[in-house]
Amino acid sequence: MSIKEDWKEDFKEAVALHQKAIDGDKEAAKKAHAILKKLKTDVINNPTIEAYFGSASALVAKDHIDLIEKMNLAKRGLKELDKAVKAEPKNYEFRLLRGNVAFRLPEMYFKRTKTAIEDFQFLISEYKSRNKNITKNLFCEILLNLGKCYQTLGEFEKADQAWNQLLKENNRKYKTLVENAKRNGGESS
Incomplete structure (x- = not known):
């Protein structure tokens, strides 16, 4: 089965890692971000993936040591979240x-x-x-x-x-x- 067909399993894993990241696991934030970044390219225009990618970007930004990259990740995360909310405001x-x-x-x-x-x-x-x-x-x-x-x-x-x-x-x-x-x-x- 190709990754494009099996994206839902990867997404479930990313959401579980995202929750661990919210709970303070910095490595989980990086892993969730990487999975969601790949899913964004495999599954185009999916607001749910975009929303979680945006949130994961902000979680990675929180602990990033480079201030410019920290700001860029946070801004990119907000942009993705805004896009998802605009697509499905309710x-x-x-x-x-x-x-x-x-x-x-x-x-x-x-x-x-x-x-x-x-x-x-x-x-x-x-x-x-x-x-x-x-x-x-x-x-x-x-x-x-x-x-x-x-x-x-x-x-x-x-x-x-x-x-x-x-x-x-x-x-x-x-x-x-x-x-x-x-x-x-x-x-x-």
């Missing part, structure tokens, strides 16, 4: 990937906090309309990060609104995280 998975990447990039250099806010608001709306793919825990994480986004932009009232909505979920873990976020300022570390 795809919660693409919005989650792009929102998390935009959230983690320094606002000073990338100016993408508003993109993160847009994606997080979309995901909150999806959760409220009973999208089963967005768990309560994920919803809580999104609210926490939405508040941090607003705080980064100096919109403290909106940050408090997001966090107050989160605190209504009565989860002690988030009470502490909200208190820390209020003390530490907006941008994620």
Whole structure:
């Protein structure tokens, strides 16, 4: 079976590696990026591959030692994520990937906090309309990060609104995280 016919198995492997990379495995980020880069050339115009490639590019950028290459990888990743979201604007998975990447990039250099806010608001709306793919825990994480986004932009009232909505979920873990976020300022570390 050729690689072009067997791309779905490679894609599954790349997604599993991508998750390991999110969990902190730097080597998994590089492997996922390499597989997805090849898949992008084998399977043309597939928004799902583009979205994961964009996210994997940002994960590789995070740990890259060359500052110029770090910036280029992050910009390329955002471009791929934007392309995927443009192709399928109602795809919660693409919005989650792009929102998390935009959230983690320094606002000073990338100016993408508003993109993160847009994606997080979309995901909150999806959760409220009973999208089963967005768990309560994920919803809580999104609210926490939405508040941090607003705080980064100096919109403290909106940050408090997001966090107050989160605190209504009565989860002690988030009470502490909200208190820390209020003390530490907006941008994620």
